Amino acid sequence: MSSLRNAIPRRTHKERAQPQQRKKFGLLEKHKDYVLRARAFHQKEDTLRRLREKAASRNPDEFYFKMVNTRMVDGIHRPKSEANKYTPEELMLMKTQDIGYVLQKVQSEKKKIERLNSALHTLDHQPENKHVYYAEDREEVKEIQSRQLEKKDSLASVKVPGRIKKKTAASYRELEARQKRVQNLEKLYSDMALQKELQKSGRKRRLREDEIVQPTSRPVYKWRTERKR
Numbered sequence: 001m002s003s004l005r006n007a008i009p010r011r012t013h014k015e016r017a018q019p020q021q022r023k024k025f026g027l028l029e030k031h032k033d034y035v036l037r038a039r040a041f042h043q044k045e046d047t048l049r050r051l052r053e054k055a056a057s058r059n060p061d062e063f064y065f066k067m068v069n070t071r072m073v074d075g076i077h078r079p080k081s082e083a084n085k086y087t088p089e090e091l092m093l094m095k096t097q098d099i100g101y102v103l104q105k106v107q108s109e110k111k112k113i114e115r116l117n118s119a120l121h122t123l124d125h126q127p128e129n130k131h132v133y134y135a136e137d138r139e140e141v142k143e144i145q146s147r148q149l150e151k152k153d154s155l156a157s158v159k160v161p162g163r164i165k166k167k168t169a170a171s172y173r174e175l176e177a178r179q180k181r182v183q184n185l186e187k188l189y190s191d192m193a194l195q196k197e198l199q200k201s202g203r204k205r206r207l208r209e210d211e212i213v214q215p216t217s218r219p220v221y222k223w224r225t226e227r228k229r
Contacts, residue, residue: 066079088199092196092199095192095195095196095199096196098192099189099192099193099196102185102188102189102192103189105185106182106185106186106189109178109181109182109185110182112178113175113178113179113182116171116174116175116178117175119171120168120171120172120175190218194219194221197221198221202223202224203223203224204221204222204223204224205221205222205224206219206220206221206222207220207221207222
């Protein structure tokens with residue numbers, strides 16, 4: 001009986017194809033696609049049901065801190081402005097700490113650039129072996145020169161492995177990226193230093209373009225001299 005069951009070929013289920021007149025609508029949805037869509041639909045329904053139950057059973061006398069830290073604007077809770085949260089002394093201290101961190105990053109990047117430059121310079125400019133040859137006549141001089149030329153040609157024909165070429169190219173890309181990063185950090189450092197100086201007390205004004213000695217795209221300020229007491 002078992003051998004007879006094994007001899008009967010099994011039927012394989014085939015998905016029905018999209019009818020010819022409906023092929024313009026794309027692929028026909030399979031059962032697994034319907035399962036995924038139905039599961040997502042029921043999951044959204046369950047989430048909405050839980051939220052409705054939570055809203056219905058909430059305590060109207062419940063207190064939370066956003067009640068005093070926000071204000072109603074056009075029916076929407078907006079957080080209060082925190083512009084005056086810190087005193088000028090606290091703001092100055094935070095800016096000083098930020099400037100110190102940026103300066104530390106600039107110095108760290110410059111050290112990494114120096115190490116990369118030295119490594120690439122050593123790789124690109126290999127020192128040549130210098131050897132003094134003594135010849136007794138012109139014929140021997142020509143022979144020595146021809147041997148040196150042959151030696152240089154043989155060294156030039158040696159192919160550099162692809163692994164070393166890729167590593168060198170990656171080092172050059174890293175060097176370029178770090179140099180660009182240093183430029184951006186230095187610009188950020190100068191901007192932060194200027195903002196810190198502008199927060200200090202004292203009368204100051206922004207110079208006009210005709211008053212600037214060295215033309216620059218950045219703003220230049222001048223502080224009025226005050227007599228020290």
